[in-house]
Amino acid sequence: DIQMTQSPSSLSAFAGDRVTITCQASQDISNSLNWYQQKPGKAPKLLIYDASSLETGVPSRFSGSGSGTDFTLTISSLHPEDIATYYCQHNDRLPYTFGQGTKLEIK
Amino acid sequence: EVVLAESGGAVVQPGGSLRLSCAASGFKFNDYTMHWVRQAPGKGLEWVSLINWDGGSTSYAKSVKGRFTISRDNNEQSLSLQMNSLTTEDSALYYCVKDINSGVLDYWGQGTRVTVSS
Numbered sequence: 001d002i003q004m005t006q007s008p009s010s011l012s013a014f015a016g017d018r019v020t021i022t023c024q025a026s027q028d029i030s031n032s033l034n035w036y037q038q039k040p041g042k043a044p045k046l047l048i049y050d051a052s053s054l055e056t057g058v059p060s061r062f063s064g065s066g067s068g069t070d071f072t073l074t075i076s077s078l079h080p081e082d083i084a085t086y087y088c089q090h091n092d093r094l095p096y097t098f099g100q101g102t103k104l105e106i107k
Numbered sequence: 108e109v110v111l112a113e114s115g116g117a118v119v120q121p122g123g124s125l126r127l128s129c130a131a132s133g134f135k136f137n138d139y140t141m142h143w144v145r146q147a148p149g150k151g152l153e154w155v156s157l158i159n160w161d162g163g164s165t166s167y168a169k170s171v172k173g174r175f176t177i178s179r180d181n182n183e184q185s186l187s188l189q190m191n192s193l194t195t196e197d198s199a200l201y202y203c204v205k206d207i208n209s210g211v212l213d214y215w216g217q218g219t220r221v222t223v224s225s
Contacts, residue, residue: 001169032210034210034211034212036152036212038152042217043202043215043216043217043218044152044202044212044215045215046211046212046213049207049208049211049213050211055213087151087152089152089154089210089212090210091209091210091211094157094166095154095166095168095169096154096210097154098151098152098153098154099151100151101151101152
């Protein structure tokens with residue numbers, strides 16, 4: 001199975017900061033990488049698919065990049081409503097696996 | 108509007124069985140692969156199972172293979188998960204999830220909670 005490793009596990013930043021979360025796959029997954037946002041007590045929400053495509057309705061301050069084994073989710077300017085846990089997930093082959101999550105907090 | 112409404116969660120004893128259901132609306136259900144994804148309390152997301160559009164192809168995580176069975180009724184626009192031989196490790200919030208394209212999970216229900224405890 002492909003293992004997904006996110007870093008950091010938690011992150012604290014100021015509103016307006018640029019925030020970067022990384023995700024590493026244990027094997028080459030091309031661009032088969034998706035990012036989800038989960039706010040406390042809520043279901044996950046798709047943000048980015050195919051490594052860099054923004055889901056409809058997601059603010060443009062969110063962006064994704066990478067291919068192969070190394071991927072990045074960037075928030076260009078952190079808003080208070082971005083407080084959530086972020087998960088990467090590969091869909092290269094079954095079983096689809098998720099990273100362990102990155103909990104983002106506001107300072 | 109896409110709505111996925113899970114039901115069937117309960118407290119069950121180890122070794123017991125439970126059947127989860129998901130009622131789907133707002134999209135052409137029989138066009139899409141569907142999944143179950145679970146989240147143990149305070150933990151991350153774990154993919155559990157998928158079923159393709161006509162039910163002809165299914166897949167399971169190793170942790171549930173042989174114990175869980177996914178099924179769908181396209182006429183009723185519903186998804187089910189039959190869970191047998193439950194252990195405490197199966198305690199989680201179970202999400203019904205729509206697949207937009209080969210594992211891209213675009214809509215999630217609010218989840219139904221399963222607690223396995225004696």
